[in-house]
Amino acid sequence: MQNLVIYNTLHRQKERFQPLNAPNVGMYVCGPTVYGDPHLGHARPSITFDILFRYLQHIGYKVRYVRNITDVGHLEHDADEGDDKIEKKARLEQLEPMEIAQHYTNRYHDAMRMLNVLPPSIEPHATGHIIEQEELVKQIMANGYAYESNGSIYFDVVKYNKDHRYGVLSGRNIEDMINNTRELSGVGEKKNQVDFALWKKAQPEHIMRWPSPWSDGFPGWHCECTAMGKKYLGAHFDIHGGGMDLVFPHHECEIAQAVASQGDDMVKYWMHNNMITINGQKMGKSLGNFITLDQFFTGKHDTLTQAYSPMTIRFFILSAHYRGTVDFSNEALQAAQKGYEKMMNGIEDLNRIQVGTETDANTKKFVSELRQKCYDAMNDDLMTPGVISSLFEACHIVNLLIDHKAQINAEDLKELSEVMNLFAFDILGLMNERGANNDAREEAYGKVVDMVLDLRAKAKANKDWAVSDQIRDALAEAGFQVKDTKDGVTWKLDR
Known part of the structure; x- marks a missing residue:
């Protein structure tokens, strides 16, 4: 216990x-x-x-x-x-x-x-x-x-x-x-x-x-x-x-x-x-800053610059300790949205890590301590910002592993994945809002992007650098990150 x-x-x-x-x-x-x-x-x-x-x-x-x-x-x-x-x-x-x-x-x-x-x-x-x-x-x-x-x-x-x-x-x-x-x-x-x-x-x-x-x-x-x-x-x-x-x-x-x-x-x-304030003021209808959750989800309020998803709202609230004050602003919610997307990207990217036979020393140390760091934060009066901070560190490790700047074996990757999923989804209660429809969409995207990258590879083989760069830039403009690595080309949809 x-x-x-x-x-x-x-x-x-x-x-x-x-x-x-x-x-x-x-x-x-x-x-x-x-x-x-x-x-x-x-x-x-x-x-x-x-x-x-x-x-x-x-x-x-x-x-x-x-x-x-x-x-x-x-x-x-x-x-x-x-x-x-x-x-x-x-x-x-x-x-x-x-x-x-x-x-x-x-x-x-x-x-x-x-x-x-x-x-x-x-x-x-x-x-x-x-x-x-x-x-x-x-x-x-x-x-x-x-x-x-x-x-x-x-x-x-x-x-x-x-x-x-x-x-x-x-x-x-x-x-x-x-x-x-x-x-x-x-x-x-x-x-x-x-x-x-x-x-x-x-x-x-x-x-x-x-x-x-x-x-x-x-x-x-x-x-x-x-x-x-x-x-x-x-x-x-x-x-x-x-x-x-x-x-x-x-x-x-x-x-x-x-x-x-x-x-x-x-x-x-x-x-x-503790309470939530809006731009430093207590929320109230008389002040014109009373915003319902439905208005947050749809963006239909004069003070909102965009719609904010339910998980962005949840992440925003969990980013502060429950006994601390939280001040809403569009900037604060936009930062929460980026933080939430960063965490979801990190968890999804676990599937893209290439498993090795060994785990490097720094990664080994981080993975071995991550679970207890998250428990320590939760045990300290439900310090959810501490859990989020540790999960962000885990996302950084995931990026290093994808870029082959670190290495991990199957056992340690399993532990890293279990801890990230446990605390993000089961304990913090976040959900991946992209859902099955987005998975199907990305599968379709993948087929198209792979085909385009084959054309780019042929252009590079023919030393047609202009066409190669044009394809890469067009993909970037459409929201796809393309990376040339020593093991080949990788890509992901930049959300």
Whole structure:
């Protein structure tokens, strides 16, 4: 079993991963709120925790990965006030809220398939677990940490903080939070503005509502993850993840709900990916820089200079460590596209290497260390940029071998190929987007190019250098690299 170390947001340090019930791992990740097309902000957490899911399974763990769908309770203004985002969209489009939720859930799934994000083990919907959320609220009330106000139920943060600590994840101090909202104290239904809703009484115009002991209403946003995490992973599970924007208030409230309902925290490791900015700004519709994944894939947005493939987006996200910020620009994505193509070319070119009887010393050393270098990077808090760097070094070795500036035997070539394919495809989750159709196309190209090169060889034999150079230059202009080597002529399509 690999010695994986991950950063625990709760303790603000790297910790050796030790699951509660080895070799079984329970992992819960906050999924999308399905009221709009998936965008770049959805891609980063999905890809980040897809990498963790893939790697935990690869190193021998049996993983139950739960990723929820938020289809009720996420309000427009904040966690407690405003219109439900899905319900608001439904009114605008004159559809049932569940039509909106299903449509955008399908859109999200389509985008995840294109990004080669594996489906989770379980994908529960908030609307499918109203009973579990009501039971959670009852437990919190029975333990004295919630109160009813006009048919709504609120978590009593001040009372909870006397027995425990509210703010353990975000590092916030409740006194500072109360002082910052003191001018609003006593306004509305809450005892304190820091209190948050566990159950909201539905107003007459509210469409999405369920019966409860307190009122016809709907659960607060924070309840769903606590209730569904407990249902599918138990009272204690290993990993809870999501974007950095969820640390407060969502995940902070989850911790409080768990402790208030069962006496201790559910989660052993908290993991959060950082945000993506666009040209240094937070992505937002009001700023005109909100770009959906479909717009990236088609290039149909004013700020895009071209379309970017799903694997270019995936490579772009993996090129930075998940806890670091990533700033999108056309230049950054164009660099990612070149990097992705370089890696795919290197893997494809493994088939063009001429096997020798011996491996030279430098190549032998590199190949013997490559697998462990990639594991070391992954074991260091999923350092995917380190894996990519090692695979780029491998691509350089491949080029040296093709140009006969190095040599390798069959055993070492097999190891080099296995490691490059394992980490690029199985662990980083990249795909070769060229596909079978491109393979057939290149086979047809090959026949034509070989025929043209035969004509060039005849021209060279007749010392007709002008025709020879003309053929070479014409092939280069058409996108083919032609090299004269001591063993003959080689070519490849320059992508």
